[in-house]
Structure formats: structure tokens, C-alpha cells
Amino acid sequence: GAGVSQSPSNKVTEKGKDVELRCDPISGHTALYWYRQSLGQGLEFLIYFQGNSAPDKSGLPSDRFSAERTGGSVSTLTIQRTQQEDSAVYLCASSFRTGDTEAFFGQGTRLTVV
């Protein structure tokens, strides 16, 4: 597609359940980022993938969070045993490379844990 695609756009889950969020980056983009935005807050970095390099997981808030990127394209962010504080909009972005290129963002997945 022309832009970064995220699915689902909205997800409501019960506390304790696992959820998977999907990101389909722009074709040809080697860098992929996940961010989290809580209501009325800024963007919190979660994880970064660049090509075949080991991902930068330094932003993951706990071991309940994990992400993978298959074939250097689609990425899945998994949250296990969801908690209410996980409720937020999860944003995915991709860029052609790192450094001097801008990142393009998807519309996000709004996660609500009840």
C-alpha cells in the first residue's frame, strides 16, 4: 500500500488476555518503529527494527511486551497478560533508512483493556 497500515484500528480486550497488533510498513522501508501514546501524552518509544540487525528493545516497558518482524516487512507487537495501564494508542512508523530520512506513521491501534 501507499502508507503504513496498522490493524486492528481498535481493540478492546479483557485484562489478562494477550493481544497482537500488526504493522505493515511502506514497501522498501527497512526501518520500522513502534511507539505508544497514552491519552493526552507524547510518544513513548517501544522498539526499533533495522534490516537484519538485532532490534533495539530498550523502550519495551516490561517482559510482557515483545515484537517481531518477519521477512524484514510486517511486524507484530504482542502484549501478554494485558493490564489496564496498557491502554493506549500504539503507533507504527517506517522509514527508508535511519538518520536523515523521515518516518511515516500509521493511524495507530487504539487498545482498551477493560
Added chain:
Amino acid sequence: AQKVTQAQTEISVVEKEDVTLDCVYETRDTTYYLFWYKQPPSGELVFLIRRNSFDEQNEISGRYSWNFQKSTSSFNFTITASQVVDSAVYFCALRGFGGSARQLTFGSGTQLTVLP
């Protein structure tokens, strides 16, 4: 470590007024990149501009202009003759070079409301 500070949490102006959004950054990198993004009520982040640290020339794009001053570590954004459609949250972001180029570090955002 990188840090971006947007001290203005909310700004409200009347249509046609000029408004400047402040951004101050911290980085140890000598080469870095600065960005501004707009987040309208729809939620999607829209890229506005990228600036390299070695290019201090200010830029104007229509009603938008950016003032990059390395000496004060600032990258301010001015909207001239604001319009209601400019109402959004604006984020300033920083990305370093090399090892620290892995992530975009965002400021906390400035909510701009343009009143008719």
C-alpha cells in the same frame, strides 16, 4: 541521551494570528536530525519538515517557517496567519546519527487551538 522539550503545553490563538511553537533539544551527537510532526484530531502523525544539524538555513513553506539555531539548541516553528485547520498537536522530534540514530525522540507536544 537525547531529549526534546516543548515547554508550551497548550496555545490558543485567534484565526489570522501568527503563532510560534518552541522546541529545545539536547544531544551529544554532532550530527543529528530534527523533525516536526502534526497530529490532527484524526490521530495520524503527519510529517512536516526534516532539518539536518549541518544546515542552519531557515526554511519557509507557505504559511509555515522554521528557525533552527544551533547556538541555543532550538528548532522553533512559526505558523503565519493561522487557520482553524491548523488546530492540532504539534510534535518536535530528534534523531541522532550512528548508534543513537535508532529512535526518534519526541517532545511532549504542543496543543494548538485556532479559534474562528
